Amino acid sequence: MTRARMPRPHEVDAARRDPRLLRALREQTFDEAWRTRGACQSVDPETFFPAPSEPADAAVALCRTCDVQGSCLAWALTVGDCHGVWGGTTPRERRAMLVAWRGQGQPDPDAVDDPGPPVRDRLLTLVPLS
Numbered sequence: 001m002t003r004a005r006m007p008r009p010h011e012v013d014a015a016r017r018d019p020r021l022l023r024a025l026r027e028q029t030f031d032e033a034w035r036t037r038g039a040c041q042s043v044d045p046e047t048f049f050p051a052p053s054e055p056a057d058a059a060v061a062l063c064r065t066c067d068v069q070g071s072c073l074a075w076a077l078t079v080g081d082c083h084g085v086w087g088g089t090t091p092r093e094r095r096a097m098l099v100a101w102r103g104q105g106q107p108d109p110d111a112v113d114d115p116g117p118p119v120r121d122r123l124l125t126l127v128p129l130s
């Protein structure tokens with residue numbers, strides 16, 4: 001088993017501007033009902049957990065059609081899950097996103113009454129105006 005390497009700074013910078021991460025910030029929710037609306041509901045779960053040497057293209061393509069892609073990715077980043085395809089991202093892509101995501105001071109998912117800073121403020125932090 002090989003250990004995953006830490007993402008490089010340029011990978012984290014790219015992750016901060018990735019439209020999938022920005023969508024996750026907009027669509028994150030503490031209501032896990034999104035799980036019942038996933039496009040993967042009737043697909044073999046193995047599709048979303050390919051071996052490291054296998055392509056994840058089929059799963060990523062299905063995620064692109066999914067209405068809850070943002071919520072799904074936000075969940076994976078919140079729990080720090082780096083296995084399988086979530087929200088249209090591979091584990092390698094998510095490792096870089098995770099560094100960016102955690103750098104924003106994510107709210108405690110159990111603290112429903114304290115959802116953290118307004119999403120707009122956090123988006124501006126990720127994509128500074130210049």
Ligand code: SF4
Pocket residue numbers: 035037038039040041048062063064066067068069070072073085086087088
């Ligand atoms: S984004 Fe992908 S993994 Fe997440 S619920 Fe949708 S199809 Fe399933």
